[in-house]
Amino acid sequence: MEARAPRPGVPVRGSGSGRPVMAALDLLGRRWTMRILWELSQAPAGFRELQRRCERMSSSVLSTRIEELTDARLLALDGDGYHLTPLGQGLVEALKPLGAWSRRWAEEMGPATEGGPE
Amino acid sequence: MEARAPRPGVPVRGSGSGRPVMAALDLLGRRWTMRILWELSQAPAGFRELQRRCERMSSSVLSTRIEELTDARLLALDGDGYHLTPLGQGLVEALKPLGAWSRRWAEEMGPATEGGPE
DNA sequence: CCCTCCTGCTTCGATTTTCGAATCACTATG
DNA sequence: CATAGTGATTCGAAAATCGAAGCAGGAGGG
Secondary structure (H helix, E strand, O other): OOOOOOOOOOOEOOEOOOOHHHHHHHHHOOOOHHHHHHHHHHOOEOHHHHHHHOOOOOHHHHHHHHHHHHHOOOEEEEOOEEEEOHHHHHHHHHHHHHHHHHHHHHHHHHHHHOOOOO | OOOOOOOOOOOEOOEOOOOHHHHHHHHHOOOOHHHHHHHHHHOOEOHHHHHHHOOOOOHHHHHHHHHHHHHOOOEEEEOOEEEEOHHHHHHHHHHHHHHHHHHHHHHHHOOOOOOOOO
């Protein structure tokens, strides 16, 4: 197949430099990528279960993302389904402050927009 | 305009819950968004300079992203051009560990991607 | 063996997003 | 008036995403 995952050291879309952080921004900037990592950090899941957890995202894109993330060594498949590699877990760790920030964001946006969680 | 920026508390694509982190993942998962924040964290920039810095990204998308990020209160425009709000600076801070992780990623991918360039 | 149900995964036409060059409106300067 | 700068829009084309249907393979039962 032809899907190409961004890799550090290789120029990616949006940056000819191949700087690691740009490759990461390219990879993570594709739809569903961060969500998939987020879900798998909660618990491993098989293909269909992962699809279910991500609001029934399209199987074709899920397949592509799985391939990209596997190429990037962030994901692996075994008997229990897909799970994060240590590298992938490290990425999720690095993304954790984002969760904290988003709550602060909600607080500052919220007073004007708060209507009701579900 | 009709472009809709994700906001915490409002259901977004990929998640009906409106949980802050899902709104953040939606916003950041759009192409160029993180790159724009990254560039503005280095220095404020006007519209065209920002476009130049982002490898000449299309002006139509830049305009859309600016609107989204402004709606989300992460960006503002003044005499010096576009710059991050304190909230936006907080997001970039939250994203900093990603830079560190990406260097580790590069180290682990690099040695083993032997043979590799295409 | 055959049938059913599960799995990961592919195919393909329709929809949405992004692209990018041209262009607009406005301001300032000569 | 002409030129050049700004932020921003338009629109046809290209790329990414969607989503329902289907494929191949394995496990279990009749």
